[in-house]
Amino acid sequence: MLKSSQHSIVVGDRTVDLARELLLDRNGKVVPLRPRAWLVLQLLAARAGRLVSKDEILDAVWSDCEVTEDSLVQAIGDIRRALGMAGRVALRTLPRRGYMLAVDGEPVDSTLPSAVAPSTPSDVGDVSASSAVPHLSIVVLPFTSLGGDPAQDYFVDGVTESLTTDLSRIAGSFVIARNTAFTFKGKAIDVRQIGRELNVRYVLEGSVQRGDNRFRLNAQLTETETGSHVWAERFDKPAADLLDMQDEIVSRLANTLNAELIKAEARRAERSPRPDAMDLYFQGRAFINKGVTPAFMAQARDFFVRALALDPGNVEAAVAAAQIDVSMGSAFLTDDASVHFDAAESALKSALFIAPNHPRAHMLLGAVLLQTNRTAQGITECQQSLMLDRNLADAHGFIGLGKYQLGHGEEVEGHIQEALRLSPRDTRTYLWFMFVGMGKLTSNAEHEAIDWFRRSLQANRNHALSHFQFAAALALVGDLKEARSVAAAGLALDPSFTIRRYRINAKGDNPAYLAKRECFYEGMRLAGLPEG
The missing domain is CATH 1.25.40.10 (Tetratricopeptide repeat domain)
Known part of the structure; x- marks a missing residue:
């Protein structure tokens, strides 16, 4: 399982190169680790086969600041993910004591029991006895199939597995591995008990039902400490190819949960x-x-x-x-x-x-x-x-903006529709709608532009630039009264805005792009925005 030399430790198909201070995969490529997680791994590797207490690790790695034990739990989770399956067995958790890397699958510290159980194969870190539940820690329980179709059972398990993988990409998250989650399949569950057993803050449950022509998925997120519901969603749509539907459903769930979990963690942090x-x-x-x-x-x-x-x-x-x-x-x-x-x-x-x-x-x-x-x-x-x-829907949005800047305003909407397919309720839809409006306005489709700018403000009224560009479009079609009202609302958000600022900060030098921007300057003047 784990072999050591003076300057390196081999864990499965990973090598901890102590001399060069790198974690390498089987091809010699660097496996990225955050700096603090690397320092923890370096310490454990240097003392492979021996217990390193939690206090020793905290003192050595976080000597320059005060942190909770949660920071160590997060670092251990990062290390387990970076080391892969072999690492999750080799990196042992000693309840209430500390951690160790076992040499050749066995501890060498004589003060340890002869049989130390490996840690649960989880992405959360210390799930056995941590005093602090990791931030944004979640288990995706196997979704329930409400039909008798075996193909649907495979689909339901696929949704659970894919969602587990995709949620693990959320910044700062810790997601219980699917092998552990599937041990709860078909069992009556108590979310508070699961929270204690797995040391997680949230449980995601769901069910799937497919009729002749309709498909319905229900999902709910529950906080384990109180048992209270944080969020619930229903997807109800015409039935389609199960694999195509799986990708779309998982992407939408992952993106929606991203925003909901951030809100939940922020509320918790306030207390x-x-x-x-x-x-x-x-x-x-x-x-x-x-x-x-x-x-x-x-x-x-x-x-x-x-x-x-x-x-x-x-x-x-x-x-x-x-x-x-x-x-x-x-x-x-x-x-x-x-x-x-x-x-x-x-x-x-x-x-x-x-x-x-x-x-x-x-x-x-x-x-x-x-x-x-x-x-x-x-x-x-x-x-x-x-x-x-x-699932990074915002990247599609930026690609759409790039097409606008290349002078291809007519291509923007297609990229935004792809972003919306992945995340229709995204917190950044107001920007995507604005990008389409910009593309439409430079493609001489002023009334379509107005519709998209209006949708931008309906999605989020706290974005001054959407106001200014909407005002420009309204003015260009002759609706000066609403244009000036919208411009005034934008100035209330950003009183320092001027047309000059908008002009000098153009985002490129493409001639077609610059020529088409002239319509914005003219519309902003008509809407009464200050020249500067």
Whole structure:
């Protein structure tokens, strides 16, 4: 199982190279690990076969800041995922004591029992006796099939497995492995008991029923501590090919749960007397989801700065902080957008050096490239993010924006429809609707543009740029009264906006794109927006 030498430890098909301070796969490629998780693994590998207490690990790895035991649990979860199945057996949990890497499948520490049970094959870390339940920890219980069709049974199990995989991609999440979850199949469950047994905060349950012409899926998310429902959803649609339907259902569930779990974790963090770095991260993400206004962005940034002060190696907080700069520059909330884009690009490249397969970091870097006259590269980067996370609907949105900037406004809607297929209730639909409106307006389809801009504001009224572009479209078709009212509402959100700022921060130099932007300037003037 595990073999050691002076400078390396082999765990299954992974090698912990202590000399070069790298975790390598069977092909010699680097397996990414967050800095703190690597330090934990390095310590355990250096003392392979011996117990390392929780206090020793916390003192060695987090000596520069105060953290809860939850941070260690998260690091152990990261390590287990990085090491693969062999690592989940070799990395042992000693209840209430600590952790160890067993040599050749057996401990060598004489103070340990001769038979130490391997940890549960879970993605959550210490599920046996941790005093702190990990953040955003969840088990997806096997969905129930309400029909007698064997093909539907396979489909139901497939939904459960795929959803388990896709939820594990949510930043900061810990998802119980499917092997453990399937031990509850067909059994009566008590969510509070499951929460205690698996050390998770949330349980997702569901059922599937398929008639001759209709398909219905019910899902509900429950908090294990109180047994209270957090969220419920029903999908009811015409029956189609089961495999095609599985992909769509899983994507929609994963994207919806992403937003709901962030809200739930943020509410929980608000009640914490001593929030840790991940508490602060989730609170910041909740503010990002409210909308792109100077006030919301400032509040979100404050949470991420505080999170990074507690845990400088927190990649999720670093990527989220970079998103603030991307949003500030993209939404024309500043006269000098380049300062924000430069800061975001630097932070994202640093994050990708540590976590080269981070989907959102690739997507946001793509957004920066789109906004800094590197449109083709930006589209490629967004496509790379989709290869890493097929459910990243926002990447489709940015690709649509890229097509607009290339002067292909008529192509934008197709990319946004793909984003909406994956995540129809996404917190960022207001941006996607705005992108289509921009494409329609530059394609001489003003009335269609108005419909899309109106949908943008209905989805989220806290986005000033949607107001300004909607006002421009209304003015161009002669509806000056509503145009000026909408413009005034936008200025209430961003009083510093000027047409000059919008012009000087154009996102590229493509001649077709620049020529088509002239209609926005003219419409904004007619709507009464300040020239600057």
